[in-house]
Amino acid sequence: MTVFARPGRSGVMPLPGDRVRVIARKVKKHYAVSEILKLEEPSQDRIPEYCPYEGVCGGCPLGRLRYEKQLKLKRRHVTDVLTRIGGIPDPQVAPVISMAEETETRMEGVLPSSPLAYRNKAVMAVSGLRNGEPSVGYMRGRSHQVLDAGPVCRIQAPPAGAAAEALKAFMRSDHVTGWDSEKKTGLMRHMVVRTAAGTGEVMVILVIAGKGIPNGGKLVEMIDEAIYQLPPAPNGVTYSLESVFLSTNRGPLSQIYGEKVENLVGSMTITEEIGGVAFEISPLAFYQVNPAGMQKLYDQVFAFAGLSVGDTVLDLYCGVGSIGLWLNRIMDDQICVLGIESNEDAVRNANRNAVINHIVNARYVCGKAEDILPQLMGMLPEGQPEQDLTKYLGDHYHLGTVEAAVLDPPRAGCDERLLEAVCAAKPEKIVYVSCDPATMARDVKYLTARGYTFREAVPVDMFPQTGRVETVCLLSKGEISSKNVRIEFPMEEMDMSGFQFGATYEEIQNWVQKEYGFKVPTLYIAQIKRKCGLDIRDHYNISKKDDQIISQCPAEKEEAIMAALRHFHMIS
Structure with a gap:
């Protein structure tokens, strides 16, 4: 029988290896729920006090467990x-x-990783206590009581705590009430803080239950000053408040935003820069909460995808386009990415992000992936109307061969209609990114029953101190790939005159990376091969414009490529 132990009034958060005294509260056939009365003998992996709200907040159930043991x-x-x-x-x-150690990345602009202060998004509830003291923070476990943990949370980026303190000071000075969930009264309901770790830009979203915030300009100034006073981040960037939004919500407390989120002051987005890629992020757009972990996560997606020049990649549940653009940046914009996302603002961000990163071969469509992909595959159920996709894809878009599909669904996992359409697209590889291993496993079972083989799963600790984990999973077709068919015939019967010996683009890139310490794009390699009179194949996506501006290989990279060509005996 499985026994679940809750902290209860003791405030003890149970950890693996703890010996505790409990009292049974519920007993079923296969499990029992108990309440912890006392910690009799702590685990050897338990560390000293982690947070003053341990045992009541519930946000970091593994905070007292040694990090190696968490992993x-x-x-x-x-x-x-x-x-x-x-x-x-x-x-x-x-x-x-x-997240406690650095790993190599393919791009510059690496963010320092840490199991603390890693979250770039804080969603904090606001209330006013009976004595008039405001509270800004997170809900007590299994209750609507707001714990004043916002200013001291150890996993949030510093601007979240600074903004929380500023809001509390404003509420005291101007006698602004917080939300009372029992009486359904009060003005301030939530504060959401989003921080761009690579640029230091901060966005604040204020959610209220009234028509406006009295003296709201003063609140914005106080938040701005509090964030400005913060010391620089470990990567050297300084924090700055760039955007403030306002939303009115009189609905259930579980619903954060109202129908509209309107710009109060500042820009409509904040810009994040990671690994040489820039992302504009709007208030409601999905974006990974751990930016340093995101680099490691997306590098693993790239490793699993095994892309080649000219491949087509589906980026499903794509958010602001971060995965597809990351892959395309590594591949020097020589793959074609089609992204599908249901949030209209996120799609607008994704297409804009492609533009600001000078990526041409990426298109992002607004709609539910389980509806759009079947439409592109010609698999819409009878009677279901087609959506007009011309503004995203033009009049003559056709989805041809798909080499890889990246799935990054919400915690609930993928709709079965989407999985069916993905299987119909027949990608050689499916890379599944999930924040819930259980729903991922459910979907993996569906895919393996339809011809795909589970290869490997790599967990990434995007959420240190918590019980959650992100996982990247690789599935591939069980049959022999058309790109890797082995053919054998006698060498003496071959006419070798038309063959060019030498190295592949990837081998040249790897050699230059090892010997010179930097990456060279395949575009530069092609330029130098052409300069040396070596045969190269036509670029699949060569521009039809006569005046197209093409980046020319710098002298230092030309020298490195020439050295590689000599190393592989392609030139003398």
Whole structure:
């Protein structure tokens, strides 16, 4: 029988290896729920006090557990659900990618990773206590009581705490009330703070239950000053308030925003820059909450995708286009990305992000992925009307061969109609990105039953101190790939005159990276090969414009490429 232990009044958050005294509160056939009365003997992996709200906030249930042990626990969880729910015996699950150490990246602009202060988004509730003291923070476990943890939360970026303190000071000075969930009275309901780690830009969204904030300009100035006074981040950027939005919501407390989120002052978006890629982010657009972890996550997606020049990639549930643009940036815009996302603002951000990153071969469509992809595949159920996609894709768009599909669904996982359409598209590889291993395992079971083979899962610790973990999973077709067919015939019968010996573009890139310490795009390699009189194939996406501006290979990179060509005996 499985026994679930809750902290209860003791405030003890149970950890693996703890010996506790409990009292049973509910007993069922296969499990029991108990309340912890006392910690009899702590685990050897328990660390000193982590947070003053331990045991009541519930936001960091693993905060007192040694970080190495957290990683092992999460790896075991991913393995368990893939076996139990996914039906995969002995699945290959790699060690969890840690946030406590640096790993190499393919791009410049690496953010320092840490298991603390990593979250770039804070959603804080606001209330006014009976004594008139405001509280800004997070809900107590299984209640509507707001804990004043906003200013001291150890996993949030510093601007969240600074903004929370400024809001509390404003509420005291101007006698502004916080929301009372029982009486359904009060003005301030929520404060959402989004921070761009690579640029220091900060967005604040204020959610109220009235028509406006009295003396709201003063509140904006106080938040601005509090953020300005923060010390620089570990990567050297300084924080600045760039955008403030306002939303009115009189609905249930579980619903954060009202029908509209309107700009109060500042820009409509904030800009994040990571690994040489810029992303504009609007208030409601999905974006990974751990930017340093995002680099490691997306590098793993790239490694699993195994892309080649000219490949087509589906980026489903794409948000602001971050995964597809990351892949396209690594591939020097020599793959074609089609992204689908239901949030209209996020799609607008995604297409704008492609423009500001000078990426041509990426298109993003607004709609539910489970509706749009079947339409592109000609698989819409009878009677379901087609959506007009011309403003996104033009009049003559055709979805041809798909080499890879990247799925990054919400916690609930993928709609079965989407999985059916993905299987019909027949990508050679499916890279599944998930923040819920259980729903991922459910969808993996569906895909393996339809001809795909589970290859490997790599957990990434995007949420240190919590029980959650992000996982990247690779599935591929069981049959032999058309790109890797082995053909054997006698060498003496071959006419070798038409063959060019040498290295592939990837081998040249890897050699230059190893010997010179920087990456060279395939475009530059092609330019130097042409300069040396070596045969190169036509670029699949060569511009039809006579006046197209093409970046020319710098002298230092030309020298490195020439050295590589000599190394592989392609030139003398």
